[in-house]
Amino acid sequence: xxxxxxxxxxxxxxxxxxLNAAGAWTESLQDAxxxxxxxxxxxxxxxxxQAFADNKVVDVNVIEIEEVDGVLRPLRxxxxxxxxxxxxxxxxxxxxxxxxxxx
Amino acid sequence: xxxxxxxxxAFVSARVAQFRDQVERRLSGAxxxxxxxxxxxxxxxxxxxxxxxxxxxxxxxTLSSRQMRMLAHIARKYDRGYGHFTTRxxxxxxWPRLSDTPAILDxxxxxxxxxxxxxxxxxxxxxxxxxxGAAADEVADPRPYAEILRQWSSVHPEFSFLPRKFKIxxxxxxxxxxxxxxxxxxxHLKKNAAGDLGFAVYVGGGQGRTPLVAKKIRDFLPEEDLxxxxxxxxxxxxxxxxxDNKYKARxxxxxxxxxxEELTRQVEAEFVHLKDTELKLPDADVQAIAAYFAPPDLxxxxxxxxxxxxxxxADPEFARWVQQNVxxxxxxxxxxxxxxxxxxxxxxxxxxxVQMEAVADIAEEYAFDEIRVxxxxxxxxPHVALADLEAVYxxxxxxxxxxxxxxxITDIIACPGLDYCAxxxxxxxxxxxxxxxxFGSAERQAEIGELKIKISGCINACGHxxxxxxxxxxxxxxxxxxxxxxxxxxxxxxxxxxxxxGRGFEPEKVTDAVETIVDTYLGLxxxxxxxxxxxxxxxxxxxxxxxxYGNAQAAA
Ligand code: SF4
Numbered sequence: 001x002x003x004x005x006x007x008x009x010x011x012x013x014x015x016x017x018x019l020n021a022a023g024a025w026t027e028s029l030q031d032a033x034x035x036x037x038x039x040x041x042x043x044x045x046x047x048x049x050q051a052f053a054d055n056k057v058v059d060v061n062v063i064e065i066e067e068v069d070g071v072l073r074p075l076r077x078x079x080x081x082x083x084x085x086x087x088x089x090x091x092x093x094x095x096x097x098x099x100x101x102x103x
Numbered sequence: 104x105x106x107x108x109x110x111x112x113a114f115v116s117a118r119v120a121q122f123r124d125q126v127e128r129r130l131s132g133a134x135x136x137x138x139x140x141x142x143x144x145x146x147x148x149x150x151x152x153x154x155x156x157x158x159x160x161x162x163x164x165t166l167s168s169r170q171m172r173m174l175a176h177i178a179r180k181y182d183r184g185y186g187h188f189t190t191r192x193x194x195x196x197x198w199p200r201l202s203d204t205p206a207i208l209d210x211x212x213x214x215x216x217x218x219x220x221x222x223x224x225x226x227x228x229x230x231x232x233x234x235x236g237a238a239a240d241e242v243a244d245p246r247p248y249a250e251i252l253r254q255w256s257s258v259h260p261e262f263s264f265l266p267r268k269f270k271i272x273x274x275x276x277x278x279x280x281x282x283x284x285x286x287x288x289x290x291h292l293k294k295n296a297a298g299d300l301g302f303a304v305y306v307g308g309g310q311g312r313t314p315l316v317a318k319k320i321r322d323f324l325p326e327e328d329l330x331x332x333x334x335x336x337x338x339x340x341x342x343x344x345x346x347d348n349k350y351k352a353r354x355x356x357x358x359x360x361x362x363x364e365e366l367t368r369q370v371e372a373e374f375v376h377l378k379d380t381e382l383k384l385p386d387a388d389v390q391a392i393a394a395y396f397a398p399p400d401l402x403x404x405x406x407x408x409x410x411x412x413x414x415x416x417a418d419p420e421f422a423r424w425v426q427q428n429v430x431x432x433x434x435x436x437x438x439x440x441x442x443x444x445x446x447x448x449x450x451x452x453x454x455x456x457v458q459m460e461a462v463a464d465i466a467e468e469y470a471f472d473e474i475r476v477x478x479x480x481x482x483x484x485p486h487v488a489l490a491d492l493e494a495v496y497x498x499x500x501x502x503x504x505x506x507x508x509x510x511x512i513t514d515i516i517a518c519p520g521l522d523y524c525a526x527x528x529x530x531x532x533x534x535x536x537x538x539x540x541x542f543g544s545a546e547r548q549a550e551i552g553e554l555k556i557k558i559s560g561c562i563n564a565c566g567h568x569x570x571x572x573x574x575x576x577x578x579x580x581x582x583x584x585x586x587x588x589x590x591x592x593x594x595x596x597x598x599x600x601x602x603x604x605g606r607g608f609e610p611e612k613v614t615d616a617v618e619t620i621v622d623t624y625l626g627l628x629x630x631x632x633x634x635x636x637x638x639x640x641x642x643x644x645x646x647x648x649x650x651x652y653g654n655a656q657a658a659a
Contacts, residue, residue, distance in 0.1 A: 012200060013200035014199075016153055058136050059150060078527070090197075
């Protein structure tokens with residue numbers, strides 16, 4: 001089975017987040033809980049539904065990843081860009097808001 | 104510029120208050136996502152890959168320094184210090200928090216701006232020629248009519264839930280700089296033999312997955328019939344548009360399936376009932392709106408001619424910038440300046456808060472407080488005295504805003520693509536940056552001449568790839584990005600849809616492919632005066648196919 005993680009966007013600020021092993025939403029894919037078998041995926045899906053129903057997150061999805069040298073890497077480019085941010089140097093030099101401040 | 108009246112102020116404030124309440128209820132959980140999503144979209148709030156996105160309307164791309172400063176302020180206070188100007192003459196912020204959006208809309212309202220009808224199946228921001236009111240070749244300023252259409256279409260009860268979104272563009276010159284033939288309705292303001300103003304009316308143009316050039320259904324519609332005739336078109340569309348299939352719901356499909364003769368008959372039949380109703384535009388009302396758009400007091404500044412010649416002689420880079428980025432103005436002592444948002448290797452359409460403020464300052468000091476956003480993702484100062492060009496240039500250079508590339512190969516349109524957009528299949532910006540770097544030398548760009556490259560990250564075609572002289576469409580193939588190339592598209596008065604040239608190219612090969620196309624053109628053009636588009640129209644795709652794929656079979 002392909003490894004999977006649960007991702008969503010936080011309701012209040014829209015920032016991309018991933019579910020960690022403690023059941024909290026983290027801004028780093030690397031801290032995500034990895035589901036490696038079917039039951040774990042089912043649990044992820046249930047957690048996602050619940051968090052959506054609780055109005056914590058929106059756009060909830062289970063995505064496929066692989067682990068390369070201990071680093072989690074989504075299979076789809078779209079999800080890699082979501083995890084790492086735009087692949088471009090947007091607004092070079094600007095030290096503005098940081099995602100952590102938006103909790 | 105148009106100024107809000109009491110009604111406008113009250114209306115926009117009421118909408119912000121309503122949205123604030125909706126956001127609060129959403130955040131408290133009282134409103135579920137399914138109920139909230141259409142409400143936030145009605146206020147311009149999307150959810151993209153990394154965050155929410157707020158699209159702010161800039162009606163017909165016109166704004167004042169005060170408004171531009173507010174856009175900068177919002178970028179700095181609520182976003183990450185920049186904004187993205189779009190092909191719809193709007194601005195998008197990529198990182199606003201949902202919880203901040205009511206405050207942002209409040210701030211926008213304080214300078215007579217909003218985000219209404221920047222999403223949803225309604226009549227969207229009406230776009231216009233970015234040189235409107237200034238261009239030497241203009242018959243009349245199209246913006247009063249765009250404003251009339253804006254007022255008429257704002258929360259129009261009959262047209263707020265159309266089969267699909269609806270885009271109207273207006274131009275007032277023979278040279279079409281507003282791409283009217285790829286809009287749902289395109290209006291070409293002109294004069295008839297008697298000297299009266301009216302419109303050639305085009306309907307059913309559009310890009311997306313089924314690109315179609317609009318058909319002309321009226322050669323001359325009297326000015327007073329603008330709203331009644333537009334209403335007639337909207338009614339026919341609202342009634343017969345394909346609500347059963349999202350991909351067939353735009354008016355272009357209705358025009359295509361119905362046939363232009365039958366559709367014209369239906370529109371004209373509806374128009375008969377509307378012609379003499381309250382929709383008829385009284386001349387006094389048109390004049391009242393037009394007064395808002397009266398040109399500034401352009402005093403004679405003939406001294407600019409001599410100074411300009413001297414400056415050009417002294418500074419070849421300045422000369423190049425004037426040559427490329429200054430457009431002829433109605434008044435001989437003035438010009439319209441294109442401020443390129445396409446620095447070499449930069450992100451097309453992006454501007455930082457500091458840059459926006461600098462443009463606001465320059466406009467205030469030298470350009471009668473007026474700024475435009477072009478659908479080519481640049482900014483424009485419509486009225487600048489030739490005598491002030493050097494000062495304007497120096498101020499722009501200081502902000503990295505004086506790239507002399509308007510209309511050249513590095514003046515690339517690119518949508519946000521997979522770096523931001525939730526619908527994207529591939530990146531656009533990175534490809535634009537690569538191409539821009541490859542062709543960045545001023546000499547090489549001058550040698551190539553006018554060449555418009557347009558890039559979209561998916562078939563929705565926000566990057567107008569179908570009408571690029573060279574168009575690039577990003578697709579996803581086996582999990583990787585691939586770019587399909589079209590050639591020969593154009594969005595001017597001779598609009599054409601580009602033809603797919605052959606199989607697509609991987610990201611690391613697409614710039615080479617563009618270079619091959621450009622080199623092929625340089626090798627076959629009759630003279631330096633034959634532009635890429637002219638050459639392509641003369642020789643067709645084969646030489647380019649041969650150059651790209653070796654032989655015709657490989658291109659199949
Ligand atoms: S063309 Fe596609 S990828 Fe680009 S902005 Fe539009 S929807 Fe997004």
